[in-house]
Amino acid sequence: MGGRRFGGRRRAAVGVVCGVLVVAVCGALVVRAVTRAEWWQVRHSVTAVPVSPLADVGPPPGPLATSWQQSAPVHRGPLAGYNSVAFEVAYGQAVLASGGGLDVRDARTGAARWSYRRMGWTMLGWAATGTRLVGYFERDGDRGERMMVGFDALSGAELWRQSGETPASVARTTLRWPAGSDTVLTTDRDRRVLYGRSAANGTRLWTQRLPAGCRLFEGAAHASGSVEKTAVLALECGKGPSRLIAVRPDTGAVRWTRSLESAEAPEVTVLDGVTLADDGTALRAYRENGDRLAEWSGENVCDDAVCPAVVAGDRLVVAYRPDGARRGERRLEAVETSSGQAAWHRDAPEYAALAAAGGRIYALRPRLSSALLPAGVDVVDPGDGATQTVAAPFAMDPELDGARPWLAAAGGLLYAGVPTATPRPGGAARLVALRGGSAGPGPAELGGTPAADWPDACALLKRPDLLAARLDPGSARPESDRIGEQRLPHAVSCTYRAPEQEGLPEVPPLTVAPSGGPAEQPSGAPAEPSAPASPKRSGSASPSASASGGKSPGPGGAGGSPTPEPSDSGTGTGDDEWGARSLTVTVKWVAPTGQAASALMESLRAVQSQARRRTDIGGDEAYELGPTAGTIAVRVDRYIVVVTAARPLGAASRLARAVAVGLTGGAGGSPQPSSSS
Template sequence: MQAQYAEGGGAVVVASRQRPGGRPESVGGVRVALGLVSGAVAIALCAVLVDRFVLGAEWWQVRHTVTAEPVTPQSETGPPPGPLAVSWEQTTRTHHGAVAGHDGVAYAVAQGQVVTASGHGLDVRDARTGAPRWSYRRSGWTLLGWASTRSRLVAHFQRDGDRTDRLLVAFDALSGGLLWRREGERPAAVSRATLRWPAGSDVLLTTDEPRRTLFGVSAVSGKRVWRLALPRGCRLFEGGARPSDGRESLAALALECAGGDRHSRLLAVAPATGSVRWNRPLGSPESPEVSMLDGVTLASDGTALRAFDDRGGAFAEWKGDGVCGDAMCQAVLTAGRLMIVYHPDGERRSVTRMEARRVPSGKVEWERDVPAYAALAQAGGRVFALRPRLSERLLPAGVDIVEPGGGTITTAPAPFALNTDLPGARPWLAAAGGLLYAGVPQAAPRPDGAARLVALRGGLTGAGPAELDGVPAGDWPDACSLLEKADLAAAHMAGHVAEPVRANAGTVRLPRAVSCTYKPSKGKPSKGEPKDPEGKRRNPPEPGPTGSPGSASPSSSASATPSATGPAGTAGPVGTTGPDTAVGSITVSVRWVARTDHAASRMLDALQATQAQARRRRDIRADEAYEIGPTAGMIALRVRRYVVVVEAERPAGAAARLARSIAYRLNNPS
């Protein structure tokens, strides 16, 4: 650049520097700038195309199977009273997604199919055989809810790590064929217990971000068909175990309302039109749990459980802050009777009552104390109730069949174990096509756990009562006969006193003790434990291992195991020094006697699958054995048809030693 200044007028003349060929330099700069802009546009366009056609493409992130096979509808009947056998089963692993509280597994039976919904996606099977029909999963996405209406099923997915990226996907319920996809819609009040949100009459209920407006979305096209503003000052609850429920003709949603008494409300809406059927106040500002039956709506808000008819009339109320415990009260509607299980107010928490009321009069027909049923189902005029234990001292869960007219009960063992304290799937029950479907939580596979779905049919009758799965009561051994004095002496428990405990299975009372607790006698040293010269008790040295498995009593053969090592991990005599010198109580329980060895093996496997910590033990000399819990204080073993549990925390290694003795006694009956 060159500048010339005029001396007289002060004018400034600026001239551009020329490139070879007479082309100004500024023209080249413009072209460079245009090139940079074009490159930036190309990069942005490539990023958009990659995001849409690669990162967001269905072909790599979606696993979708469909079917053209017809399905046979099921009759509304369950299995007959009596023993139960497994028809088929399925295990679904727990999915821990980015959204807390939505890691459960839920089930439903409809149209001859069983739907399994979890964070992984949808899995639909033939309800009669368990054969796969169709499924849908999205990699990098979590299923947070699902809804079904008529012949359509809709899933709600959220992209992992991005709460604003939501997607509704609709399917034909029978074939799994894709109907439509819609981005951005937010389902109304998804239940964390069932993962469902209300839908009916081919319309889904959704909401906006402030949760103050309801929308009806067509399950056929995915388009909005109506809009409903919620009452002033009210909005849908953000979360809750069961903040909503619905059926084809009616949906009930819990509302969080401001002002005045700030109590929650229950809003009933017709899904087809969006019209409000009724709006009722509840007794607490907390999020209630809502459950809908065919003609009855139940709401529990921590102050009471209330039952409403289809017009919103409250025809029954059970007061108390613990009337439903930690979950919604179990209830079914059959033959015009509402049968509900609850904890009566003012009585011990352990008391559970079943009550039958006429609808809509609310008249109590009968009531009786029952076990704390984990789930209820009804079909064919019968009510099926899942009890966590057949008996307090026995291993399997139980199924009660309740006669709605008078409350008479028949009981049968379930071929699985149930631990209601496990997270994930809540216990679930349904009946159709002569089968009973049960969903129960499992701790295995560890560490995340799973839900197990079991389809049960009527089993074969045996020589014994149905309450014992056909096994004669006389086949049960006496728990107090499984250990002899020599076995107790070898474990430094020769002076322990046996306390037998008997049990009932339904109406059947077992003739012998199913559990035996050995407690130290008071004020006297254990027999066989000599005193030292100063009068103090001391433990005799532990016998060394002798003999071979199955040839000698295990009371004289104790191998060094990880549970029988010192603090430094080296094997040594147990109970000679340190805290292991204390001798506590021990309990031996005959948890089950199965019809066959295979059935007993399945029962033991079911037991260990419900435990957070279980390790296989191959040194017990039983057919199978597991060490349960963080220490070696509990050993569960199987010998042939017998499942036995030994509990002895002190001294260390006592449970394993006594389990070997029991295995020897069962293998070598006198």
């Protein structure tokens, strides 16, 4: 009897154990078959449509128009610092790469070709070489689970997959890692060994041990770069200065090594035959064999970013900040790669990016001028530095995170990558393909609009409007502007003060960037190229040419938050810090058509961290900009005007409404505002 009871308990125990094992096995199978299954994790599209390479030529100097554009949202993954969007144009394709994955489009039309994303994973690096693309992914919440995936760049077909190694060095600002000659460079956990892995099939091709005591920098902003035949990486070598090592991607053979003067991770840029490295003490250029080509001294020669640079023919052209120069002063210089002598140099605005194609250099300037809304493009002759400035059909704010401003030219198009604040809260980056636009009756600097069409900012409000806002019509302070050799005939900005505040000391208005901080005032008209000089120098440079006759408060070139003012105490006195209560009216732009003005207004809204649509202002569209009331941007047909008046409450809205009414009377042609005097 007792034996039967014992046997029953044993069978019950065995049954329980078996049940637990079945549940565990089923759970493991569910995890493998469902939780980590490819069928729901991966979103992968491919194409069989052929595409042909683009000619090495950009648009001719002249007005620019948007051919197509595409936004890529910023992927806010769990790993801080790797939330950028980057771009590349090659083989007739435009690549948009972010933490979310790869989006490849037809570079001529913007039509989708192929894409790859992994749910629950973040792409922390990508490489391009020949007709291959390789992505490096890590599982969210588990950095130990990593994967490299190789693709055919033209079709998107998956070629191979490998786990274990990591990219040799990933640039946080672009997510790029070095590759060339159909080989990607990887490393192990200790980062003391360099591997070459085939981009075609994923097999390891070679192994190169790094110099004793040195290891690859991890998580640096931009500590590596590559072209097809050369890859250059920065090494952290104990307490000593950092070093550069250049290798051949196909064999791993070391081309050269050089010691720098700082232990910090340098900013490295590799161009065709030239390597640039900024280690915080100087910007140095090296030839393909490692010989020193040129040096520009200064701790802030590139500020906190990479100095834009291109190789055009036999010349290296670099935009940098001369040693000892004031904030906002920049220089563009061409150095002969054969001799190292400067061919020419000139003062320049703060270029965000450079590109070279078809014997021309294209330079992206975040603001056409300090007062106007659009970005600008300078078309530079690499032979003598002669420059023509044209307006870009978009606004930008380089201070926004999510994308480093980028520029490329091919197939007769100019491609610009710029950050945007929308969609919120993460933001995005927008790739804009620009073509040559129709030549209008006006200059290219103004987008083809005749300068005579520009209204006088001091004539946009009537005398009763100003008196109702407790402002003195006689206190009008006009500000003029110019772009290159083109000077606008009327004031683009006008500031009024309260009558009881006349005679008080004036405080210069503060231009505020869309991100909320003070914006640098960019330089404008390029100076004539100077006589050749040696590129190595340590003294200060002459100030750069000013972009305009004055500064306007309120939004920066892309439109921004209003100038902060204290609350109105009702005493009628000014504030010692911010100056007197005042109003500023700025004609931000006059486009050739209402459609072009509407597109520019949309790009203004896109770069604002806070923009609220106002339907009570009038005109065609209006937005309240910034975190507090006081800045209104209004569009009436071709005209975009910004009104800034923080006090009294509601003054900006009332005065913007008056501006809209005045402009509406002249919409379709030149406005006919009444004089305020």
